[in-house]
Amino acid sequence: MAITGRRVGETLxxxxxxxxxxxxxxxxxxxxxxxxxxxxxxxxxxxxxxKSSMLNVINGVYHPQEGKITYKGEVRSKMQAHQAAAQGIAxxxxxxxxxxxxxxxxNIMTGRNLKMKTNFLQxxxxxxxxxxxxxxxxxxxxEIIDFLRIESIRKTPVGRLPYGLQKRVELGRALAAEPxxxxxxxxxxxxxxxxxxxxxxxxxxxxxxxxxxxVLIEHDMGVVMDISDRVVVLDYGRxxxxxTPSEVRGNEEVIKAYLGTSH
Amino acid sequence: xxxxxxGQFKSGYAADQAIFPILQDKIAMGVLLAVAFIVVPxxxxxxxxxxxxxxxxxxxxxxxxxNILTGYAGQLSLGxxxxxxxxxxxxxxxxxxxxxxxxxxxxxxxxxxxxAVGILFGLPSLRIKGFYLAxxxxxxxxxxxxxxxxxxxxxxxxxxxVITAPRIxxxxxxxxxxxxxxxxxxxIVAVFALLAKNMVRSQIGRAWMAIRDMDIAAEVIxxxxxxxxxxxxxxSSFYCGVAGALWAFLYLGTVDAQAFDLNRSFExxxxxxxxxxxxxxxxxxxxxxxxxxxIFLNVVAGLFGSSLHADTASHFEVMIFGALIIFFLIVEPHxxxxxxxxxxxxxxxxxxxx
Ligand SMILES: Nc1ncnc2c1ncn2[C@@H]1O[C@H](COP(=O)(O)OP(=O)(O)OP(=O)(O)O)[C@@H](O)[C@H]1O
Ligand SMILES: [Mg+2]
Numbered sequence: 001m002a003i004t005g006r007r008v009g010e011t012l013x014x015x016x017x018x019x020x021x022x023x024x025x026x027x028x029x030x031x032x033x034x035x036x037x038x039x040x041x042x043x044x045x046x047x048x049x050x051k052s053s054m055l056n057v058i059n060g061v062y063h064p065q066e067g068k069i070t071y072k073g074e075v076r077s078k079m080q081a082h083q084a085a086a087q088g089i090a091x092x093x094x095x096x097x098x099x100x101x102x103x104x105x106x107n108i109m110t111g112r113n114l115k116m117k118t119n120f121l122q123x124x125x126x127x128x129x130x131x132x133x134x135x136x137x138x139x140x141x142x143e144i145i146d147f148l149r150i151e152s153i154r155k156t157p158v159g160r161l162p163y164g165l166q167k168r169v170e171l172g173r174a175l176a177a178e179p180x181x182x183x184x185x186x187x188x189x190x191x192x193x194x195x196x197x198x199x200x201x202x203x204x205x206x207x208x209x210x211x212x213x214x215v216l217i218e219h220d221m222g223v224v225m226d227i228s229d230r231v232v233v234l235d236y237g238r239x240x241x242x243x244t245p246s247e248v249r250g251n252e253e254v255i256k257a258y259l260g261t262s263h
Numbered sequence: 264x265x266x267x268x269x270g271q272f273k274s275g276y277a278a279d280q281a282i283f284p285i286l287q288d289k290i291a292m293g294v295l296l297a298v299a300f301i302v303v304p305x306x307x308x309x310x311x312x313x314x315x316x317x318x319x320x321x322x323x324x325x326x327x328x329x330n331i332l333t334g335y336a337g338q339l340s341l342g343x344x345x346x347x348x349x350x351x352x353x354x355x356x357x358x359x360x361x362x363x364x365x366x367x368x369x370x371x372x373x374x375x376x377x378x379a380v381g382i383l384f385g386l387p388s389l390r391i392k393g394f395y396l397a398x399x400x401x402x403x404x405x406x407x408x409x410x411x412x413x414x415x416x417x418x419x420x421x422x423x424x425v426i427t428a429p430r431i432x433x434x435x436x437x438x439x440x441x442x443x444x445x446x447x448x449x450x451i452v453a454v455f456a457l458l459a460k461n462m463v464r465s466q467i468g469r470a471w472m473a474i475r476d477m478d479i480a481a482e483v484i485x486x487x488x489x490x491x492x493x494x495x496x497x498x499s500s501f502y503c504g505v506a507g508a509l510w511a512f513l514y515l516g517t518v519d520a521q522a523f524d525l526n527r528s529f530e531x532x533x534x535x536x537x538x539x540x541x542x543x544x545x546x547x548x549x550x551x552x553x554x555x556x557x558i559f560l561n562v563v564a565g566l567f568g569s570s571l572h573a574d575t576a577s578h579f580e581v582m583i584f585g586a587l588i589i590f591f592l593i594v595e596p597h598x599x600x601x602x603x604x605x606x607x608x609x610x611x612x613x614x615x616x617x
Contacts, residue, residue, distance in 0.1 A: 059483060085485030097483075099476035101541065102469070110469045114485040120494060123465035124458040131277075134465060138276040177484060 008229060009037030012181060012213050013058065018067030020053055020237075027053040028064065029237045035181070040207055040214045042224045042245075045234035046257065051217045052094055054234070055183045058215070059091055060084040071181075086114055090179035092170045094186045094217070100159040104150060104169050107158055108141045111176030144172050148202060164195040171202060182206065184216040188223060196220065200227055225249070233257070282460060299449055304442040313441035313514075319554040320445075320452045321509045326534040326546035327459050328502025333532075334541035335463055336495035337475025338388050342400035343503050344527035345407035348520050349377040350504025351511035352417045355518045358429045359419060366431060370451065370508045377504020378497040380407070385496025389489055404525055411520045418518070426519070428512045444513045451509065455502065460543045462498070471495050472541070536588055539600030548599040556580060 013035040020028040027050045035041050043051045056062040058069070060079040069076055071087060090111075099107050116137065122130040145154055148168050153161060158169055167187060174182060187203065188196045204227055206212050218224050224231060224245065231248040233241030235257040241248045248254055283289045307316065329343045354373035357364060364372070384403040388396050411417050418426050431438040431447075438444055462468050470491045473481035482488055511518040530553060538549020560576055560583075591598050 061479065061483065081479075081482040082485045082487050085483060091483055093480065097477045097480035099473050099480070101476050102472050106469055106472070109466075110473050110481075110486075111484050113466055113470060113473075116466045118466070120462060120465075120467040120498070123467050124462045126461035126465065130465060134280060135276050138280060142276070173484065 008039045011035070012037045012072060014070040015054075015058070016068045016070070018054075018057055018064045018069070020050075020057060020062060020064040026237050028057065031067075031234070031237075031239050033232050033239065033242065035213060035215055036230075037213055038207070038211050039229040040203070040216065040227055042228035042231045043215065043217045043234060044219070044221075044224055044231060048236075049234040050237040051234055052185055053237075055091060055185055055215070055217065058084075058181075059089045059183060085177065088177075088180035089183065090174040090177045090181070091183035092167070092174050092185060092187060094189070096163070096166045096170055098158045098166055098170055098173070101157065103155050103157055104161070104172075105138075105141065105145070105154045107169055108144055108172045108176045109137060111173035112137045112141065114177060141176060144175050147175075147205075148172050164191050167191065167195075167199070168202070171199075175206065178210070179212060181213045181215070184214065186217050186219065188218060188220060196223065203227060280464075282464075296453070299453075300446070304446060307442075307445075309441045312445045315554060315558070317441070317445055317448050317514050318510075319550055320448045321506050321514055322531065322534065322554065323547045323550040324452045324455060324509070325503050325506035325531050326538065326550050327456060327543060328499045328506060329531050330535045330541065330543065330546050331459060331463070331471070331502065332495050332499035334535055334539075334545075335468060335475065336471035336492065336499075338385075338492065338495060339393060339397045340400040340499070341397050341525070341528050341532065342384065342403040342407070343499075343531045344507075344523040344525065345404040346377045346381055346500040346503035347507025347510060347527065348408055348411055348523035349380050349500075350374060350507030351518050351523065352411050352520075353377065353504065354508035354512060355426065355428065356417065356419075366512070367451070370505050370512075373508040374501040374505040377507070378501040381496040381500025381503075382493050385493050385500075388492050388496065401525075404528055408520045408523060426517060428516050428518055431512060448509055448513050451505070455505065456543060456547075459502070463543065467491075467494065533584060533588055535598075536591055537584075537598055539598030540596060542597065542600035544603070545598050545600030548603070552599065553584075556583065 011034050015034070016032045018028050018031045019026065031050075031054065043054060045051050053062060057064050060081040060083060063078050069079075071089075099110060102110070116133055118130040118133050122128070126134075145151055148171065150165065150168060150172065153165065158166055161169065171184070171187065174184075184203070188199050191199065200223060203214060203216070207214055216228070228245060231241070231243065231245050232239060233248060233251070233254045240257055241251045241254040243251070278284065283292055303316065304312070325343055325347055328346070329340060332338050332340050350370075350373040353376035354369045357369040357372050358366070361369075384400065387399045391399060415421075431444070438447060463471070470481070470486045473484075473486055474488065474491055478488065481491075507523060510522065515522060534549030534553050535546060536549070537552050538547065539545020557576065557580055560579055564576070595601055
């Protein structure tokens, strides 16, 4: 059980009264939530509850019709995904979204693109600053590769890797950006028990060592109870619970909507 | 000699990031360049230099251009030849109107003009993808070649629209012999191929491949769609533009929009499909294949005692291209370059299985 309250800091992200519609479908209805610095927040809920949509709203992939988002004290309106990235928000996807034709190394290197400052002309000459930059970032990426224990596959095209490793590489690509806020959409889906344990370890280590704030979506209640400081429960696009894992576990409405139906 | 990397330990990331991390590859490349620059001009006939090697090199350059756009950045284009035409006419006009500029500067400026036109026609790519984008580039193909013939200014009001390219001066000497034109072409193509290889193994290349493979993920990690796509159009068109200028000045000796019709665009597309989509080496292999196949067919026909009738030969060509393109699209989308790589991987392990 994670120890709550000790390292958790100020509010990093504040989401207020978000409503997100797709045509007639309301994916999110009047949702408000807060994410505190350094915490691990889990978002849970049945299929179609709007969890992924929530992450998409946070990092600018979706633009909600109503509501307000404040990140690091700054209110933002229509933010593009790449701007969210520039502000220090990174994520992984529910359905792996790696660059299939590229090697593990190149995928993770691509995650550092915002930190690279040389332009394409300098890169064309592969000389001086461009070369230095490439090598510096390669060294950083190697640290991530070591951390995730994927040294032996660094040159492998990601399309050839088994599912569990692909998820790990995708985490690596997100980490390469050295994000302040890391959004993980079902990082353990489809994994066996050992792979899940590894992934939990990585998430806790990232949170611990780099102080990264993490919002993750997860269906496995065991995992959620183990690693999260706080849990937000969505159901049919509405928020029906918000609190520590034990509080949420005791919440009547949550039990009825979610825990009651086994997943 | 074995093709093996045993015993070659990389002492740092710099060594691992080199273009040819394996010693044997480095040596092979050195030998290849020495042959191309020294041996070939000494032994090749006028015909081989002027009618086979020069067009092969120039088409390789155009194929690199298309490969950057289609193979790396994933934006299908059927307008490569139109950007070659822009380059050819731009170089002609620079040579005509600013005669004090050195020839190589004309070529580079021609590339820059083609890049600007490329950006313009790349704008639709921000909204449309795949098939629809291909149709938009097809429009560019027709519009540009039409514009270049329609407006007399581009061809200095020549009656036929076909103009003789200016004399080719380098350092005060006129390049007339096939071997001197070959050497100039080879130098330019070698330098630009190296620059292209460097780009695709740097951040910009990774950004191109990222938008090709998964555009949402690319955006989420901070890659700007607009800039990255338009840069791919610009760089690609630059390469095609320079290739077009070389084609007019160093190969044909005339500047003619007809030399850059839709067939040429398809020819370049076939080169990258056969040679390898997303591979600089593949651009050369594909160009070599398409330039050499007709000659090869003639030789084969010669072996059977008859010289092939020109019509029959070109029918054969079309059939073989068609079959090969279908083969590569289905079986090996990464083309000859990938087959070459597989061979090398096998060699690395040979004679031990696995
Ligand atoms: N791009 C979209 N276009 C149309 N509808 C969408 C889109 N994205 C999400 N929705 C709809 O919004 C609702 C919530 O979807 P969302 O993917 O956020 O759920 P989820 O909680 O992540 O579910 P799961 O556990 O299955 O991943 C669903 O009804 C879905 O069909
Ligand atoms: Mg989801």
